[in-house]
Amino acid sequence: MNGEPIIRFEDVSKVYSLPAGAVVALDHVSLTVDAGEFIAVMGPSGSGKSTLLNMMGCLDVPTSGKIYLSGKEISGMSDDDLTRLRRDHIGFIFQQFNLIPLLSAVENVEFPVILTAGREESRRRATEVLRAMHLDDALFSHKPGELSGGEQQRVAIARALANDPDLLLCDEPTGNLDTKTGTAIMDLLAAENRRGKTIVMVTHDPRVAGYARRRIQIVDGRLV
Amino acid sequence: MILIDLAVRNLRRHAVRSVLALVGIVIGVIALASLGILGASLSLLIGGLVSDVSDTILVTPHVAASSGDPFDPRTALASSLSDKDVALIEKAAGQNRVIPMIRTSKRFRADDASGYVTVYALRADDIPSLLAKEAGRYPAPASPGVMVGSLLADEFDLHVGSRIEFGNESVRVTGIAAERGMGIDIYPDYAVIVTEDRYAGQNYGMVVVKVRDSADIGEVKAAIDGQVNRRKEKVDVLDSREVLQIYYETRDAISFFLLGIGAVSLAVASVSILNVMIISVAERRREIGLMRSIGAQRHEVLVMFLYESLALGVAGSITGGVASALVGYYAAAAASEFFGGFGAPGGPAAPGAVVAGYIIVGMAFGIVASVLAGLYPAWKAATLNPIEALRYE
Secondary structure, three states, X not given: OOOOOOEEEEEEEEEEEEOOEEEEEEEEEEEEEOOOOEEEEEOOOOOOHHHHHXXXXXXXXXXXXXXXXXXXXXXXXXXXXXXXXXXXXEEEEOOOOOOOOOOOHHHHHHHHHHOOOOHHHHHHHHHHHHHHOOXXXXXXXXXXXXXXXXXXXXXXXXXXXXXXOOEEEEEOOOOOOOHHHHHHHHHHHHHHHHOOOEEEEEOOOHHHHOOOOEEEEEEOOEEO | OHHHHHHHHHHHHOHHHHHHHHHHHHHHHHHHHHHHHHHHHHHHHHHHHHOOOOOEEEEEEOOHHHHOOOOOHHHHOOOOEOHHHHHHHHHHHOOOEEEEEEEEEEEEEEOOEEEEEEEEEEOHHHHHHHXXXXXXXXXXXXXXXXXXXXXXXXXXXXOOOOEEEEOOEEEEEEEEEOOOOOOOOOOHHHEEEEEHHXXXXXXXXXXXXXXXXXXXXXXXXXXXXXXXXXXXXXXXXXXXXXXXXXXXXXXXXXXXXXXXXXXXXXXXXXXXXXXXXHHHHHHOHHHHHHHHHOOOOHHHHHHHHHHHHHHHHHHHHHHHHHHHHHHHHHHHHHHHHHHHOOOOOOOOOOOHHHHHHHHHHHHHHHHHHHHHHHHHHHHHHHOOOHHHHHHOO
16 A cells, blocks of 8 residues: 555546447546455446446446546556456456356366466465355365356355455345345445455445445445 | 366266267267378289389370260270381380380180289280299290289189180180289289281281380380370370379379268268267356356366367277277278289288378377367356356356
8 A cells, every 4th residue: 555545536537438329437536445344335227336337347438537546647648558457456246156167166266266377375365365264164165057156156255355465345245135234245245345345345235335444325426 | 186076076967978079079080090001002002013114104095085085986996006116116215125015905714713914915925024933834925825924824724735715716824924913004913915917917006115214114115105195195195203193193182082082971970079068068167157156267267178178089089099990991902902802912900100191190180179169168168157157057
C-alpha cells in the first residue's frame, strides 16, 4: 500500500452503443475506495452495479473519465497489463461460483497461481486457502459438480484469495445460496476484510449489505 | 502444465466427438503415407522393368498411333519392316548388333493345359546376344526344336527334351532361357523363342539395336532416323533414355496423384478438427471468460486450444502412422504380386527408409494440418471479450 486510495473513479461514464440506441450504464461517476474498506453497492437491476464492478476489475474500460488503481491510471494499459493486474491484485467472486468444471476443487484454486508459480508452490497455497475456508480435505479432489453450492462458493473464495490480492470484488456472492450457507460465506468474507482485504460487493440483499461498513446506492448509472 | 491438462481433459469429456475427429486424421495420415509408400513401391517395380535397357534402341514401324491419336484410322493398318529396311538400319548402326524379329502368337499345349503363347522369331545367331540360357542349347537354324521362357517352363513343368504342341505340330524343347523380366524390347519369360526360318518371307515387326557404348546411343539413333526416314517417316526410333524419361514422367504423375488423394483426405480431416474446435470454443465461452477474468492472458487461452488440436493431431498421427506401416506394407506387397505376374524383378516393397520417410511425412502433415485447423478457433477464443463470455449461458 502506498497511501493512495485503492480505487479512484474520476468522472467515469460508460455508454454502450446498441442497435436500439445508446445506453448509459454509468453517468459521470466519481468515487474513492480506500484500502481496507468493505463496501456494498446496491441498486435496482440495470442500474449499472455490474458495470461499476467490471470497471473496478479492469474487465471493462470507461467511455470517458479516468480510473486509478492504487494510484495508477489504467486506461492506457495493454490487455496483458490489465490481465496481470487482475491476476496479482484482484480477486473475483461470482454469484454463479464460476468454477472450471474440468478441474478439481484444489486445481480450481491453483489455476490463477500456477500461471506464474510452480506446481508445488501453487498446490501448497491452494491447500492453505482451502483449509482457511473450512473446506474438508476429502473434498479437495472433487469436481465442482460433486460439491454443494456452499462448498463451491468456498472454493471460489479460496481461488479469489489464492494470489493474495489487495481487492476482492464480489457480485452477489450469496445470491445462489440458502440463508444459513449465505451467512457462513459472509462470515468468511468479513473475516478476510478484518485481515485487511478491501472488499467491494454488489448485492440486492439488505441483510448481506449489513456486513459492509459503507453502502453506495446507484440508480440509472448515477451514485445517489 | 495445467493448460495441457485442461486440453486433454476437454477432449476426454467429449470422447466420441474427439474420437471421430481423430479418425479423420488417422485416415488422412494413412492415405498420405500408404499411398506414398505404394507410389514408391510402384516406381521401384517399374524401375526394375526398365533397368536393363540402357544399351537398347528400338525401331518399330511408324504408325499413326505413335503420333498420339488413337482414333486415326491408319492406326489399325498392319505395318512391318522389310529386309530392305533392316539393311538400311544395319548400315546406319555400323558395328552395333542389329536384331530384327517377328513377334506373333501361336496355340500352345502342354499336358492338359493349352492357350496362346507369345512367339519371338529371331535369326539363330542373334538369340545368344539377346537371351541368356538356363538349360539346354539355343535353337539351331532350320531345326525343329524351340526354346521356352523360364516362367513358361516352370508353369508347365517343361524341361529340355519335353514335347509340346506348338501350332499344329509337336516340337521338342531344346533349351530354356534364363529369367530376364520385361524390357522395352521383349518379354521372353512367358514366350517361345524360335529361329526366323519358321516364318520365312514374313516382314519383321521390330528391330532391336544393341549399342556397345551407351554414349553412342544418341548418335546411332540419329543415324538410323536419317537413313530410314529420309524420304518419309517409316519407322519410330525409341532409345532407352526416352523410355526412362517416359517412365520418370509416369512415376511422377502417379506419385503426385496418390499424394494428392492423401492431401485431400487430410484436408477433409482438418475441416472436421476445425469443426470440433469451433464447437469446443462455443461451448466453453463462459469458461474462457472466467479464465480471462482471473488472470489467464490471451496467449494462454490461445495455447490451451492449440494444445487441444495438437493432442488430436499427435494421437491421430501416431495411430495413423502405425496403421499406414501395415497398410503400406500390404499395399506394396499386393502391387509387387501384381507386377510380379509380369516378371518384374525387385524386392516385395520399398526399402525401410523410404517407408519410414513417407510415414514420417504423413504424420508431420497430420500434426501440422491439425494445428493449422485449430488456429482460427483458438484465436477466436483468445480474443473473446471476457465480460460477454462470462454472460454466456
